[in-house]
Amino acid sequence: MAEALQPIIKKKKVIAGGGHHGGAWKVAYADFVTAMMAFFLLMWLLNATTEDQRKGIADYFNPTIPISRISGGGADALSGDSIYTEETLARDGTGARQKENAINESSGAGEKDGKSPAEDQEAVSEKAAQLAQAIDESKNNLSEHLQIKMSPDGMVIELVESDKRPLFAVGNAKPSALLQELLGIVSASFDDVQNDIKIVGHTDANSFAANAAYTNWELSTDRANTARRVLLQAGFPQSQITEVSGKADTDPLSDDPFAPENRRISITILK
Incomplete structure (x- = not known):
């Protein structure tokens, strides 16, 4: 009688996308850090400038006003x-x-x-x-x-x-x-x-x-x-x-x- 055939078991390793070495979280974290940096820069700018200087800066970044009518932001x-x-x-x-x-x-x-x-x-x-x-x-x-x-x-x-x-x-x-x-x-x-x-x-x-x-x-x-x-x-x-x-x-x-x-x-x- 022929010997009984032994079953062959294949183990398939499934690697899920992302995981510990995935890149999606890094992009989100970089966006968060950039946003926080912009926020703290804005807080510093508001504290370090006068009202007239802030008007001048706002006019500078307003594309409808080619030349600031208030000032150039200086003191x-x-x-x-x-x-x-x-x-x-x-x-x-x-x-x-x-x-x-x-x-x-x-x-x-x-x-x-x-x-x-x-x-x-x-x-x-x-x-x-x-x-x-x-x-x-x-x-x-x-x-x-x-x-x-x-x-x-x-x-x-x-x-x-x-x-x-x-x-x-x-x-x-x-x-x-x-x-x-x-x-x-x-x-x-x-x-x-x-x-x-x-x-x-x-x-x-x-x-x-x-x-x-x-x-x-x-x-x-x-x-x-x-x-x-x-x-x-x-x-x-x-x-x-x-x-x-x-x-x-x-x-x-x-x-x-x-x-x-x-x-x-x-x-x-x-x-």
């Missing part, structure tokens, strides 16, 4: 911008050092004192940079009271108030020592620039009593006239001041109509 007099960058003057189609000036060419402005419009604009930009440096180097911490920006009319120097350091006495046009110091630096910085200037006074939305004869319109105009007189006392040529006016609270600098920075003097170095 100095130029708000993080450089007076010599091409982006700084992009609002009116000119760069700080380029030789073409579309607005000046279209207006038909000729040369003045042997300078072309582009050279004249470059001189103003250099003076503005000197003004910002002088403000930053002052001993009285004046940088928070100065903002420099461009407008279609020219370069605008904003002298702004703060809660603790006003430019004028409350409700009237009596100048403070702070305003006199700021205007003295402005006059010294632009002493040899031939451009005309205009001075505009601004107030916040706080108003006088109802039906009062004296309003923010009169107050802003009186404050602009006070700034004109202080500039003249500091040696600025009277012939270069072509306009003095007040806008009351119609052109606020802040979204808050009662913010102290709305109480300011705007000096435009005209093109």
Whole structure:
């Protein structure tokens, strides 16, 4: 009788996908670590910046706003911008050092004192940079009271108030020592620039009593006239001041109509 056949047993080892050496969990863990890093960076950024700087950063990453209307996120007099960058003057189609000036060419402005419009604009930009440096180097911490920006009319120097350091006495046009110091630096910085200037006074939305004869319109105009007189006392040529006016609270600098920075003097170095 033939020997009984012995059964052959095959053991099949099934290796499940993933397991201890699978890769799917690593991807998920990497995503988690990246998200936590971004979260802690956001927390640090919120703690290390001011409200104006955060507005500038938000505007920078908003694709609908090509140039920040608030600032470049910096804390100095130029708000993080450089007076010599091409982006700084992009609002009116000119760069700080380029030789073409579309607005000046279209207006038909000729040369003045042997300078072309582009050279004249470059001189103003250099003076503005000197003004910002002088403000930053002052001993009285004046940088928070100065903002420099461009407008279609020219370069605008904003002298702004703060809660603790006003430019004028409350409700009237009596100048403070702070305003006199700021205007003295402005006059010294632009002493040899031939451009005309205009001075505009601004107030916040706080108003006088109802039906009062004296309003923010009169107050802003009186404050602009006070700034004109202080500039003249500091040696600025009277012939270069072509306009003095007040806008009351119609052109606020802040979204808050009662913010102290709305109480300011705007000096435009005209093109």
